[in-house]
Amino acid sequence: MSDSVVIVGGGLGASRLAENLRGNQFAAPITILSAEEYLPYDRPPLSKVTLTDDAARVDLKPAEFYIDADIDVRLGARVVSVDTADRHVVVETLDGERSPVPYGTLVLATGLRPRTFPGEGGDLAGVHVIRTFDDAVALREEIGGARTAVVIGAGFIGCEAAASLIKRGLDVSVVEPAPTPLAAALGPVIGQFVARLHTEAGVKMTTGVGVTRLLGTDGRVSAAELDDGTVLETDLVVVGIGGYPDLTYLDGSDIELADRATGGGIACDHLGHTSAPNVFAIGDAANWADAHGDRHRVEHWNHTVEQAVTVAAEIEEHALPAPTVPYFWSDQYDLKVQLLGSPRPDDEVHVVDDDGRKFLAYYSRDGILTGVVGAGRVGKLMKTRPHLLTETPIADLLG
Numbered sequence: 001m002s003d004s005v006v007i008v009g010g011g012l013g014a015s016r017l018a019e020n021l022r023g024n025q026f027a028a029p030i031t032i033l034s035a036e037e038y039l040p041y042d043r044p045p046l047s048k049v050t051l052t053d054d055a056a057r058v059d060l061k062p063a064e065f066y067i068d069a070d071i072d073v074r075l076g077a078r079v080v081s082v083d084t085a086d087r088h089v090v091v092e093t094l095d096g097e098r099s100p101v102p103y104g105t106l107v108l109a110t111g112l113r114p115r116t117f118p119g120e121g122g123d124l125a126g127v128h129v130i131r132t133f134d135d136a137v138a139l140r141e142e143i144g145g146a147r148t149a150v151v152i153g154a155g156f157i158g159c160e161a162a163a164s165l166i167k168r169g170l171d172v173s174v175v176e177p178a179p180t181p182l183a184a185a186l187g188p189v190i191g192q193f194v195a196r197l198h199t200e201a202g203v204k205m206t207t208g209v210g211v212t213r214l215l216g217t218d219g220r221v222s223a224a225e226l227d228d229g230t231v232l233e234t235d236l237v238v239v240g241i242g243g244y245p246d247l248t249y250l251d252g253s254d255i256e257l258a259d260r261a262t263g264g265g266i267a268c269d270h271l272g273h274t275s276a277p278n279v280f281a282i283g284d285a286a287n288w289a290d291a292h293g294d295r296h297r298v299e300h301w302n303h304t305v306e307q308a309v310t311v312a313a314e315i316e317e318h319a320l321p322a323p324t325v326p327y328f329w330s331d332q333y334d335l336k337v338q339l340l341g342s343p344r345p346d347d348e349v350h351v352v353d354d355d356g357r358k359f360l361a362y363y364s365r366d367g368i369l370t371g372v373v374g375a376g377r378v379g380k381l382m383k384t385r386p387h388l389l390t391e392t393p394i395a396d397l398l399g
């Protein structure tokens with residue numbers, strides 16, 4: 001058992017890992033080093049209720065939890081380097097002071113940085129990303145004074161932002177270079193179903209076209225120019241084009257990074273061990289191997305929570321949890337869009353329920369069920385979970 005656990009990062013992974021360790025009676029010191037000035041908070045609400053409700057709460061645990069559980073949370077403490085030979089990290093505080101923090105076991109849970117608009121105009125006022133609580137509040141504060149918004153990118157965060165902005169009464173355009181929203185995650189057939197939800201709600205969905213530049217007036221965004229020459233006048237822009245793990249703090253350490261082709265991030269085995277002894281990684285920044293040795297970097301809430309359970313068990317030398325089915329959800333309008341399993345976008349799609357808005361569909365590859373996706377079909381979708389724990393022929397479900 002470890003003599004002390006230091007967790008780098010102050011989000012979902014960090015909080016859940018500390019909670020799991022203490023929940024299992026782990027008695028050694030636990031320190032969370034977080035670059036943020038807030039206690040660990042939840043990110044899913046940031047593109048949803050935080051944009052529509054001023055009173056929405058996002059904290060994962062109240063301050064008393066960390067005090068009662070004797071978890072030392074240091075805020076405004078950014079880790080700038082890791083020395084695995086001497087087993088310490090160097091922390092930089094907000095006033096620029098640097099000091100070493102020794103560790104027995106180190107867990108890296110540093111999440112992602114959002115990609116900003118790479119073209120001209122990306123730095124204009126009124127252009128927003130949504131990764132942190134401050135990002136979401138900055139956007140929310142501008143929605144009241146705006147009439148129109150352009151959302152760049154129809155991934156999950158772009159789609160959720162569009163739904164929230166429409167709810168706040170804005171005239172919303174989404175611009176996405178792929179043929180449908182969510183095409184990379186769910187494939188084009190289900191992407192069309194998601195597009196339908198948005199157009200029905202009044203969103204102007206423009207696909208197959210990118211944004212070339214953002215135009216401004218007096219330093220503030222006023223329009224987005226698309227690569228087909230269209231100019232969309234707008235008061236606000238939300239950039240939802242993904243994120244990347246910022247791992248500059250690992251420069252010079254011997255902790256291996258994963259190949260970009262597999263999503264990059266910190267290379268880990270199937271239990272979260274990195275290449276350095278007593279160093280683990282979890283969450284959006286971690287790239288775990290699966291049972292077949294294939295690598296994946298996954299940016300889903302549930303995935304992070306399950307990795308925290310696994311790494312807590314590894315640190316405590318406890319039995320590992322039973323395997324689970326990958327799960328993701330996204331709230332858009334009044335519907336929960338959910339995905340079980342790990343389908344590829346080019347898997348065969350079998351739509352088994354479609355009422356023109358809500359739907360349920362199976363994915364298969366080589367005749368075997370690989371995933372289930374639904375919108376507004378929570379009960380039916382969850383009932384399929386056992387079929388994804390074993391190799392289920394798709395014919396068994398369709399027959």
Ligand SMILES: Cc1cc2nc3c(=O)[nH]c(=O)nc-3n(C[C@H](O)[C@H](O)[C@H](O)COP(=O)(O)OP(=O)(O)OC[C@H]3O[C@@H](n4cnc5c(N)ncnc54)[C@H](O)[C@@H]3O)c2cc1C
Binds near residue numbers: 012078130131298
């Ligand atoms: C707007 C939004 C909506 C989402 N909605 C959903 C959803 O509906 N469903 C779903 O399944 N998932 C959703 N997700 C994804 C989910 O929130 C993430 O998978 C989860 O937060 C990952 O947890 P993490 O601990 O890896 O990273 P994070 O929660 O991002 O935490 C990382 C922390 O590390 C800190 N940090 C970074 N570098 C350093 C450093 N060098 N030193 C110290 N601290 C550092 C950061 O400041 C941050 O506090 C959403 C994400 C976002 C941004």
